[in-house]
Structure formats: structure tokens, C-alpha cells
Amino acid sequence: MTTMTLQIDDAKAEALRSRAQRVGLEPEQLLRASLDDLIAQPDDDFDEAASRVLSKNRELYQRLA
Secondary structure, three states: OOOOOOOOOHHHHHHHHHHHHHOOOOHHHHHHHHHHHHHHOOOHHHHHHHHHHHHHOHHHHHHHO
């Protein structure tokens, strides 16, 4: 596992602590969850390609369903 250090200003650190406390997490846990969500988002290129394929083959998919 890699450890990273991040410097943020005091106002952002306090906002992070406050938000983490409201949801019952430690600030580090909230940051990890946020980072996981960000990384898990598909790329726009993938979304475009998937949309194009689904649109192109819509009639075929309906017949197969």
C-alpha cells in the first residue's frame, strides 16, 4: 500500500473534518471513499462508445430480449 501526503489549507481541512463527523467517519475514511468514487467513474470515451453501440444495435437487442 502506498502512503501519500496532501497539503490543504486550514479552511478545507476544517470543512473535511466537519463533513466527515456528520457522516460518522474519520476524515481519512471520507477522503478514501471520495477517491474510490472518483476513480470508479467511467471515462467519457467509454460512455460515448457504449451509447453509440447501444443505439446502433437497439433493434437487434429488442428482438433478442
